[in-house]
Amino acid sequence: MNSSLYIATTGLTAYQKKLDTISNNIANAETVGFKRREASFEENLAISIENQKAAQREIGRLTPNGIRAGFGVHMDGSKMILDQGIPKETNHPLDLMIAGEGYFQVGKQQGGTTETFYTRNGSFQKSPTNNGTYRLVNEEGYFLLDKNNRPVEIPNETELSVNEAGRVAATTQQIGLVNFTDPQKLINEGDNLYRFTGTGNQIFATTSSSIKQGYVESSNVDLSKEMSDMITTQRGFQFNSRSISFADQMMGISNGIIRS
Structure with missing residues (x-):
């Protein structure tokens, strides 16, 4: 459960930084000579999952040994787009x-x-x-x-x-x-x-x-593209926020089962 919370949190942070980049582009749409930036992302270091030794207890539930699972994402940086402005x-x-x-x-x-x-x-x-x-x-x-x-x-x-x-x-x-x-x-x-x-x-x-x-x-900011990217990014932010809420509910259910 904790990994679910962590992965969703990294997504929230990354989307927030992308929103900041888009907002800066929009704010400078009328700035002379301004060059827009695009955010880029990388997956956090993956982990290798090994099966438990008591395989006979997990019949039908085993995953291949050594399967790699992602552990969230982070913003790698923002690239300056060098296209000439009008x-x-x-x-x-x-x-x-x-x-x-x-x-x-x-x-x-x-x-x-x-x-x-x-x-x-x-x-x-x-x-x-x-x-x-x-x-x-x-x-x-x-x-x-x-x-x-x-x-x-x-x-x-x-x-x-x-x-x-x-x-x-x-x-x-x-x-x-x-x-x-x-x-x-x-x-x-x-x-x-x-x-x-x-x-x-x-x-x-x-x-x-x-x-x-x-x-x-003129700046090379395309406002229609920036607004479209903002809507898409906000939707991703909302999905990660809901993931945190669901993970929290699942942790509550698990704790309730343990206490009972």
């Missing part, structure tokens, strides 16, 4: 969209060093400096980096103009787009920013993608 034209010169694979590099000043994060969100704003230029920053104030990991800076009197290769017309800088040998090692730090947990040699400059000025990338 381009959305804004006609705003500070909006940039990556057409293809890759990520913008944005920096945050931490003491005397620059901490680098990665994002698909190309919605930027002007941030003036003390030397007659302005930087491109996101909503959190992180500044856009060029291919040499330096802040992109444009003269104050100049409007931003970027070609498809990412070259800034008023300067010699080129916006640095990078990609990863394993993008699943990107950890979401919130605010649509990612930190890479792999090694430096797994990061490389991408030349197969282009930049479109005056556009942003």
